[in-house]
Amino acid sequence: MTKHTPKARLYVTADLLAGRPVVPDREQQHYLINVMRLAAGDQVALFNGRDGEWHADIQMTGRKSCDLLPTDQTRQQVASPDLWLLFAPVKKARLDFIAQKASEMGCSRIWPVRTDYCQVARVNDDRIMANAIEAAEQTERLDIAEIMPFTPLDEALAAMESDRRLIFCDEALAGSDSAGAIATLSAAAPLQRAAVLIGPEGGFSPAERHRLDGHENCLKLSLGPRILRADTAAIAALTCYQSVCGDWVG
Amino acid sequence: MTKHTPKARLYVTADLLAGRPVVPDREQQHYLINVMRLAAGDQVALFNGRDGEWHADIQMTGRKSCDLLPTDQTRQQVASPDLWLLFAPVKKARLDFIAQKASEMGCSRIWPVRTDYCQVARVNDDRIMANAIEAAEQTERLDIAEIMPFTPLDEALAAMESDRRLIFCDEALAGSDSAGAIATLSAAAPLQRAAVLIGPEGGFSPAERHRLDGHENCLKLSLGPRILRADTAAIAALTCYQSVCGDWVG
Numbered sequence: 001m002t003k004h005t006p007k008a009r010l011y012v013t014a015d016l017l018a019g020r021p022v023v024p025d026r027e028q029q030h031y032l033i034n035v036m037r038l039a040a041g042d043q044v045a046l047f048n049g050r051d052g053e054w055h056a057d058i059q060m061t062g063r064k065s066c067d068l069l070p071t072d073q074t075r076q077q078v079a080s081p082d083l084w085l086l087f088a089p090v091k092k093a094r095l096d097f098i099a100q101k102a103s104e105m106g107c108s109r110i111w112p113v114r115t116d117y118c119q120v121a122r123v124n125d126d127r128i129m130a131n132a133i134e135a136a137e138q139t140e141r142l143d144i145a146e147i148m149p150f151t152p153l154d155e156a157l158a159a160m161e162s163d164r165r166l167i168f169c170d171e172a173l174a175g176s177d178s179a180g181a182i183a184t185l186s187a188a189a190p191l192q193r194a195a196v197l198i199g200p201e202g203g204f205s206p207a208e209r210h211r212l213d214g215h216e217n218c219l220k221l222s223l224g225p226r227i228l229r230a231d232t233a234a235i236a237a238l239t240c241y242q243s244v245c246g247d248w249v250g
Numbered sequence: 251m252t253k254h255t256p257k258a259r260l261y262v263t264a265d266l267l268a269g270r271p272v273v274p275d276r277e278q279q280h281y282l283i284n285v286m287r288l289a290a291g292d293q294v295a296l297f298n299g300r301d302g303e304w305h306a307d308i309q310m311t312g313r314k315s316c317d318l319l320p321t322d323q324t325r326q327q328v329a330s331p332d333l334w335l336l337f338a339p340v341k342k343a344r345l346d347f348i349a350q351k352a353s354e355m356g357c358s359r360i361w362p363v364r365t366d367y368c369q370v371a372r373v374n375d376d377r378i379m380a381n382a383i384e385a386a387e388q389t390e391r392l393d394i395a396e397i398m399p400f401t402p403l404d405e406a407l408a409a410m411e412s413d414r415r416l417i418f419c420d421e422a423l424a425g426s427d428s429a430g431a432i433a434t435l436s437a438a439a440p441l442q443r444a445a446v447l448i449g450p451e452g453g454f455s456p457a458e459r460h461r462l463d464g465h466e467n468c469l470k471l472s473l474g475p476r477i478l479r480a481d482t483a484a485i486a487a488l489t490c491y492q493s494v495c496g497d498w499v500g
Contacts, residue, residue, distance in 0.1 A: 104482050106474070139476040140424070174390070182432060182493045224356070224498035226389040232354050235482060236489040243432045243490060248474035 006045040006055055008036055009137045011144060012068075016051040021059065021067040029065055032058065044068060047136075049143035052077040080143055081246040082193045084109040084164075085238065086156055088118040088200035090230055095120075098231050099128040103135035103145055105238035106247060111148040113156045113197075116205035123150040153208065157215060164193040166218045169237045171203050173222035181221050181237070185244040188219050194245065196237045198230050256295040256305055258286055259387045261394060262318075266301040271309065271317040279315055282308065294318060299393035302327040330393055331496040332443045334359040334414075335488065336406055338368040338450035340480055345370075348481050349378040353385035353395055355488035356497060361398040363406045363447075366455035373400040403458065407465060414443040416468045419487045421453050423472035431471050431487070435494040438469055444495065446487045448480050 008031070014022045024032065032038045040060045046068060047053045053075035056068040085102045089095050089112040102110045110132060112123045129147045136144050148156075160166065165188065178184075185191075197212075204212065212218055223236050242248040258281070264272045274282065282288045290310045296318060297303045303325040306318040335352045339345050339362040352360045360382060362373045379397045386394050398406075410416065415438065428434075435441075447462075454462065462468055473486050492498040 100479075101482055104476060104478055105486075106476060139478065141476055180493055180499045182498075222498075224492055224496075226354060226356060226391055228354055228389065229350075232351055232485060235485045236355075239486040239489040240493060242474055243430055243493075246474075248432075248472070249430045 006043045007038055008032060009045040009047075009140070010068075011133050011137055012046050012048050014048065016046055016048055016054045016070050016073075018054075018070055018072065021069050022046060022056065023067045033064055033066060038066075040066075043071075045074065046070060047142050050077060053142060075142065077142055080106050080108045080141070080145075081242065082164075083107050083238070083241060083246060084111055084195035085198070085234060086111045086113050086153075086195055087198040087230060087234060088113060088115040088153075089120045089123050089150065090200065091120070094231055095123070096127065096131050098234055099131035099147075100135040101231065101235050102238070103132040103141065104139045105235060106141065106242060107145050107238065108143075109146045109148060111156055111195075112150045113153040114150060115153050115200055116208055117202040118200045125149055154211070157211070160195060160217075161193065162217065164195055164217065165191045166212075166215055167194050167196045167237065167241065168212050168215075168218050168220050169196065169198055169223055169233050170220050171199065171223075171227055171233070172209075173220065174227050175225045176222065178220070178222040181223060181240040182244060184219065184221055185240055189245050191241075191245045194241060196234070196241060198234045198237065201230060256293045257288055258282060259295040259297075259390070260318075261383050261387055262296050262298050264298065266296055266298055266304045266320050266323075268304075268320055268322065271319050272296060272306065273317045283314055283316060290316075293321075295324065296320060297392050300327060303392060325392065327392055330356050330358045330391070330395075331492065332414075333357050333488070333491060333496060334361055334445035335448070335484060336361045336363050336403075336445055337448040337480060337484060338363060338365040338403075339370045339373050339400065340450065341370070344481055345373070346377065346381045348484055349381035349397075350385040351481065351485050352488070353382040353391065354389045355485060356391065356492060357395050357488065358393075359396045359398060361406055361445075362400045363403045364400060365403050365450055366458055367452040368450045375399055404461070407461070410445060410467075411443065412467065414445055414467065415441045416462075416465055417444055417446045417487060417491065418462050418465075418468050418470050419446065419448050419473055419483050420470050421449065421473075421477055421483070422459075423470065424477050425475045426472065428470070428472040431473060431490040432494060434469065434471055435490055439495050441491075441495045444491060446484070446491060448484045448487065450480065
């Protein structure tokens, strides 16, 4: 069998089995046929979060419609680390950005939480999902992060299992003599389950800080001497976690 | 002396000395008076990359003009790590973003380089500088990264001092069994001078890879099993460097 480099990579919900055609949704068909200008016999890669990655041949079913015939499995399914990102949502463009980056960084759950200083009243879950899926397609992930609805911080904390470590990226530690992030995580490793928490611009309220300090499974992380924006802090903290406890470990 | 929290933080080029007024530029005056609505007696923070950070009082010199009177030095100057970011520039919004993030992450030099697969023909240095300054003001940095003109990769590599480690973030290592980024950097530490190199979408050409493999001071870094976008890779690589070799070390 000749292997070609697939011309696109798509997330689908259908089961992936050799020889069972998958019907991409209308938007995906438009993308494949009109945007990428693919045609019968071109190959794409598919994943659904369960069955690994498959190569599939495009079969035209009409002038502007196609289905995809899985031919061979190219990667086995692997689970993403059990790593949540809790963050106070920010303005639209930056919110898109955080959803994309959390997906690239391999988060298993993306959870916008309402904090006292959060400036955002509503969050568009579908938009977060679309960003997470697009990033997963591009980043070669085999699954999609679970997108949680916008939830008050207290409720999200209360919903955490007792063995899930809360990694609290405390901007108040910037410039302090606290241990570096890698040392802190290395001392705490292995962490099978974690949730990185990133605050809003302006940080956490005194009441929230009190609550976080008292959280029984809280690990405070310092992200260096500079005050990072929320989106930078999210990528930096997830990098540290993945490097020490997650799937970047060689 | 009563300390107030400064209402704004500005980069200026003038020397900072107690009692010697600094005249902010027109845009800064507009920002202070019209945007932030500050008035006589309000305090701002100033830095110039040489004299640490100072608090300064606003003195109105007209209805829409002011100068700033430094009163006391609040932080001593510290040097940023000698850490360059070389990157193949990308589309406008993402370029702004990389400049901001490199500044937040404490790079001493930001250097757009032309690679074989780079899609961008020209780079607006002033725009990179404006983004780097704005991020430095917000991130509590005491200096501004040096912005280099858009340069062919070969010339930038040739201009590197022999003791500057080239940290080549090789997307071809994604999913390989190579050592993790933290282990790689820990084994190479201490690195007094480094340059992180991030490729364009599509990576490096075979000729460039050959050249980079032969670079005498090259350290290949794996950023985990997923393919990261250039901007994510830049933040992730800079996080790893700062955490192991830079100023995030506690």
